[in-house]
Amino acid sequence: xxxxxxxxxxxxxxxxxxxxxxxxxxxxxxxxxxxxxxxxxxxxxxxxxxxxxxxxxxxxxxxxxxxxxxxxxxxxxxxxxxxxxxxxxxxxxxxxxxxxxxxxxxxxxxxxxxxxxx
Amino acid sequence: xxxxxxxxxxxxxxxxxxxxxxxxxxxxxxxxxxxxxxxxxxxxxxxxxxxxxxxxxxxxxxxxxxxxxxxxxxxxxxxxxxxxxxxxxxxxxxxxxxxxxxxxxxxxxxx
Numbered sequence: 001x002x003x004x005x006x007x008x009x010x011x012x013x014x015x016x017x018x019x020x021x022x023x024x025x026x027x028x029x030x031x032x033x034x035x036x037x038x039x040x041x042x043x044x045x046x047x048x049x050x051x052x053x054x055x056x057x058x059x060x061x062x063x064x065x066x067x068x069x070x071x072x073x074x075x076x077x078x079x080x081x082x083x084x085x086x087x088x089x090x091x092x093x094x095x096x097x098x099x100x101x102x103x104x105x106x107x108x109x110x111x112x113x114x115x116x117x118x
Numbered sequence: 119x120x121x122x123x124x125x126x127x128x129x130x131x132x133x134x135x136x137x138x139x140x141x142x143x144x145x146x147x148x149x150x151x152x153x154x155x156x157x158x159x160x161x162x163x164x165x166x167x168x169x170x171x172x173x174x175x176x177x178x179x180x181x182x183x184x185x186x187x188x189x190x191x192x193x194x195x196x197x198x199x200x201x202x203x204x205x206x207x208x209x210x211x212x213x214x215x216x217x218x219x220x221x222x223x224x225x226x227x228x229x
Contacts, residue, residue, distance in 0.1 A: 006161065032215065034216075034217075041224075042221070042222075043207065043219045043220065043221045043222050044162070044207075044217075044219050046216060046217070049216070093161050093162065095162075095217075097215060106150075106152075106164065106167065107164075107211075107215075107217055108164065109154075109161040109162040109163065109164075110161050111160050111161040112160065112161040114159075
């Protein structure tokens with residue numbers, strides 16, 4: 001159980017285009033989802049927290065107009081990188097928390113999406 | 119604020135060697151503690167966890183004990199395998215469920 005699927009796993013796009021990344025909880029309802037960014041050989045940096053049906057909460061320094069997050073259902077959150085530029089190239093990872101009390105503070109991670117902007 | 123400190127890496131070991139990866143933390147209240155593993159090109163997988171003092175988390179031969187008195191959660195394995203080569207992250211969650219990660223350490227196991 002507790003599987004999180006992230007799609008696509010790898011995307012290459014031209015500078016100026018927008019890219020959407022999907023994060024789905026396959027076998028549980030995710031009340032909260034998180035989006036992280038990871039630079040090569042570094043730890044994960046939390047970008048934003050999204051709760052189903054409400055606006056995402058962005059961490060300091062993360063541009064909310066650049067990284068649009070939608071958490072439209074209890075099993076799906078999307079991250080759209082708008083007008084992507086080469087400096088947005090990175091590994092993006094989502095995670096989800098189950099609504100069940102027992103696993104309240106365990107985050108289950110997707111496999112990540114590698115974005116390369118040319 | 120909360121923080122996690124991991125020992126500096128990388129670590130290179132021969133197969134069947136004993137592994138210890140140190141992790142200490144600073145947090146208010148009573149955090150839950152985690153070890154996550156990231157294999158090359160993949161996302162993070164939960165390796166083990168402990169939610170209160172003196173709890174021992176274990177999985178796949180790895181163990182870590184929640185030591186409140188030393189604010190530590192060191193990861194150990196008695197005999198590593200080549201397939202254990204990966205990046206290991208120590209992490210904690212506080213009351214807001216946000217994960218605070220250590221910097222991660224790369225483990226390479228030689229045949």
